[in-house]
Amino acid sequence: MMKSLRSKIEDKTAKICIVGLGYVGLPLATEFAKRGFNVIGFDTSREKVEVLKNEIRAGALSENFKVTADPDIAYKNVNFIIICVPTPITKTKEPDLKYIISAAEGISRHLRKGMFVILESTTYPGTTEEVLIPILERSGLKAGFDFGVAYSPERIDPGNKKYTIKNTPKIVSGVTGECTDISAQLYAQITKPVKVSSLKVAEATKIVENVFRAVNIALVNELGLIFGRMGIDTWEVIEAASTKPFGFMPFYPGAGVGGHCIPIDPFYLSWKAKEVGLTTKFIELAGEINQSMPNHVINLVIRGLNDVGKSVKGSKIFILGMAYKKDVDDTRNSPMVEVAKSLIELGAVVRYNDQYVNTVAIKDKVLKSEPIESVHDSDCVIIGTAHSYYNKEKILTYLTEKIVLIDCVNFFNPIEVKNIQIYKKVGSGNAN
Template sequence: MTTDTPDTIQQEEVKTDRLQELLGKIETRDYTVGIVGLGYVGLPLMWTFHSNDMPVLGFDIDTDKIDCIEQGKPYIKHLGKDMMQKLADSEKADATTDFSRIPDADALMLCVPTPLDHHREPDMQYVEKTCLTVGEHLREGQLVILESTTYPGTTEELIIPILESKSGLTAGKDFYVAYSPEREDPGNVDFNTSKIPKVVGGHGEEAIELACALYNTSIVETVPVSDTKTAEAVKITENVFRAVNIALVNELKVIFSDMDIDVHEVLDAADTKPFGFMKFVPGPGLGGHCIPIDPFYLTWKAREYEQNTRFIELAGEINTAMPQYVVDQTLKALNAHKKAMNGSNVLVLGLAYKPDVDDMRESPTFKIMDLLKEYGAEVSYYDPHIPEIKPTREHAEWTGVKSVGWSKENISAFDAVIISTDHSDINYHELGKWSNCIIDSRHAMKGIEPQNEIHIWKA
C-alpha cells in the first residue's frame, strides 16, 4: 500500500486548480484556439471556433494564405468570400507566420499533411517539424491536439517525446495532449465542421476533459474514447472501410462490363434494399487527402506486430489500377474511331478529386493524364474550379498548365474526352453534342441520348 506524500497531494491540487481555471476560460470564451496549418482542415476549423465566439489564432508558413486571411480573399473556393471577409474584419481572429506567438494560444490544433513517401510508408516530416517548432515555444497549461490522420500510436510514440524534449516540460503534468482526427468532407453542404461529431482521445483523463470541453463549444457532439491510440484507430478504420468498399465496386465494374451489365443499374437496384447494403460507387481511382493514403498507415504499423493487412493491400491494388483501366478503355474507344492513342488530342474533364471543389490532392486525374502522355497523346484538361494547375508535391510537371475554355470549337477539336470528375456545373448535354468519343468513368452521361453517332464508353 502506498501513501501520497504532501508534495504529491499538493501537485495534484495544483493540477486540479489549473484544469478548473482552463475549463472556466473555455466557458467564458476567453480561451484562445491556435490552429497550426490553415489548409482544407485548419481553415474550416478556425472558422468554426470563431463562429462560436472563441478567439482564434492561425499559424502557417505560407505567407500567401496569411495575406488572404488578412485581406478577406478566399483561397479555398467552397469556403467562400463571406467567411474570409468576416475573419479579416474580426478582432477575435488573427493569422500569422510568426511561430514565436505560439504562447499566445491556450490550445494548439495541429492540422498538417501526413502523406505517403515513395515507398508508400508514412511521411511524418510535417508533423515532426511542426512539433519541433511548437516544442520550442510551448508553455505550461497549453493543450496540444493533433488533428492529422495517422497510424495508431503516433501521439504517444512521436508527438509527446518531441514536445517534452524540446520544451523540457512533461505531458500530463505541465501541459495536455490529445488526439482528435479531422473528418472534413470538402464541398459537402450538409456536413460542415461544426455538424460532424468529433472523436477525442487524450493523454490522461484531464486532457480528454479539457479537449472535449473545447470542442463542445463549437462542435455538435464529442465522442470521447479511452486514449489517443484508440482515437487514431477510429479514423483509420473509417477510411479503410471506404477504401475496401470502393475497391469492391470498382472490381465489380470491370467484371460486369465484360458481361455487358451496367454496374450502376445493379448498384441502384441493390440500394433499394432497406437493410444489409450500403451503396458505394465506382470511379477512375481514389483521390483526396484520406482514402488513398490512410489505410497504408495501418498497413505500415501492422508490420511492427507481424500482422498482414491483406484486405487493405488488395483494395489498394484494385483502386490504384483504375486509372490504367480508364486509359485502356480510351484506347479501345479511339480504336473504334480508327485512331491511335499516339498523336491523338485527348481532353480530361475534371482535375479535382471529387465534384464541385477545387481540391486536387491525390486526384486520379493526374495518373490518367500521366498515362495518356506516356502513350503519346496530346493531353489537356477542363475544370471550371481549377483554371490553372498550382504546384503539387507529386506532379510538378503539370504546374502552370491551364484549363481549356468551354466552347463547341474547343471541345469538338479533341479526338476523345474522358470524364474523370463529374462536376455538376459541366453541361453534359452540350458535351454529347460536341464530342463523338466520350469515355465516361463517372456515369455522368446517364440519361443523355447519343447524338451525331456519339460513342459513350462506360469506363
C-alpha cells in the same frame, strides 16, 4: 491548470492556435472564430497567409481570426494549439510524419505550463504517444501534468454542404481522463464531441473510417471490371441493390480514389501492422485495385480511339473535371491527374476544363483550364469529375458523332449519347 482552461473555454477567453491552414485547419479556425474565440492561424506558406490576410480585411473571414507565418507570434500567449498538418506517405508507402514532427518541434520550443496541444492529423495508432508527446516533453514539461495533450481526428469532407464541422460528431481522447474532458469541452463549442477511452482508439477510429471506404470502393471497382466484361451495367446493379432498406451501403466504381485520406490512410495501418508482425493482405489488395483504375481508363481511351482508326499519339484528348471529386478545387492524388500524365507520356495532346482548378502541373507541363466549348475539336473526351456546373445538354452540343467519349462517373446514360459513335462507361458493358 486544468481548472483555468475550463474557465477560459466557458467564457470564450481561451486563445486558440491552429497549425496548418488547409482543408482541415481553415474551416476549424473559422468555426471557432465565429463562436467568439480569439483564433490565430499559423502556416509556413507565406503566400497562403497573405491571401487569408486579404480575405480578413475584405470581411470574408471573422475579425476574431488572425493569421501569421511567424511561430513566435503564433504561439505567444495561446492556450490551445491544434495541429492540422498533412500526413503523406513515402514512395515506398510508409508513413511520412515530417509535418507532425516539424510542428511538434516548433511547439516544444514555445511550450509553457498550462498550454494544451491537440493533434488532428490522420495517422496510425500510437503516433500521439510515441512521436508527438516525446518531442513536446523535450521542453522539460510533463504531458498530462504540466500541459494537456489530446487527439481528435479530423472529419472534414471537402465540398460536402450537408455534413460540416457543426453537425459531424468529433471523436476526442486525451492522455489523461481530465485531458479528454477538457478537449471535449473545447470541441463542444462548435460540434458534438464523442469521448473514447484512449488516444490509440481515437487514432484507430479515423483509420477504420477510411479503410472501410477504401475497401468498399475497391470492391465495386473490381465488380465494375467483372460486370463490364459480362455486359452488365454496374451502376444500375448498385442502384437496384440500394433499394434494400437494410444490410447494404452503396459505393460506386470510378477512375480510382483521390484526396488525402482514402489513397493514403490504409497504408498507415498496413505499415503499423507490420510492426506487430501482421500483414494486411486485404487492405493492401484494395489499395492495388484502386490504384490500377487510372490504367483501366487509359485502356478505354486506347481501345476507343482504335475503334475509330486513331492512335493515342497525336490525338487531342479533353478531360472534363480535374479535381478528385465534384465541386472542390483539390487535385491531391486525383485519378484524372494520373490519367492526364499517362496520356501525355503516350504522346497525346491533353487539355481540360475545371473552373475549380485553374492550372495543374503535370511533369514538365503546366496545363490551364479551358472553356467547355473547347471539347468540340477533340478526338476523345473524358468525363472525369461530375461538377455541378456541368450541363449535359450543353456539353452534348459540343460533341461530334465521331468523338470517343469515356465516362468515368456515370454522367450520361446510353440513351442520352445514342448519337455518339463510341461511348464507354467505367463499370459498364460498353466499356470493354
